[in-house]
Amino acid sequence: MMASAPRVRGILETSVYVADLDRAHTFYGGIVGLERMVGGERLFVYDAAPGEALLVFLRGATAEDVPTDGGVIPGHHSEGPGHFAFKVAKSDLDQWRAHFAQAGVPIVSEVTWPAGGVSIYVNDPDGNVVEFAAPALWPNYQE
Structure with missing residues (x-):
């Protein structure tokens, strides 16, 4: 019998792949308002929340191993x-709706979950599905 795995402490990074890093920065840095922590030729990294990072990779630039020191x-x-989801406050959903409308970003879908949470879905410029999710959604994501 296999021993129990050590506890996962959260998700440190999640990533999307894009065709144009500057165009992606206009969306993630400008419209979504994330602070870019790292910029490069193959990757931008954004501060998504304390201890959490969004990695935006240039599609096709990361398929090979990269040796480092x-x-x-x-x-x-x-x-x-x-696809990935940002956590947002339920009280901020109307502000997100208005913000996307002002920025010309269409809301693709909106879902009200059985537990009472609400998700707003938009597409980034490369068609990645970006969810803005307010609790309650999952058993471990409650108000």
Whole structure:
């Protein structure tokens, strides 16, 4: 019998892949308002919340392993649109709706979940599905 795994402490990073980093920055840095912590030719990293980062990779630029002084970063890539969700306050949903309307970002869908949470879905410029989710959604994401 396998021993129990150590407890995961959260998600440190999540990522999306884009065709144009500057265009993605207009969305994630400008419209969403995230602070860019790292900029480069193949990757931008944004402060999503304390201890949480959004990695925006240039599609096709990360498939090969990258040797560093500290070790090798394994190659990775994705094709087609990805999906991730930002946590937002339920009290801020109307502000997000108005903000997206003012920025010309169409809301693709809005879902009210059985537990009472609400998700607003938009697309980034590369078609990635970006969710802005207010609790309660999952059993571990309550108000």
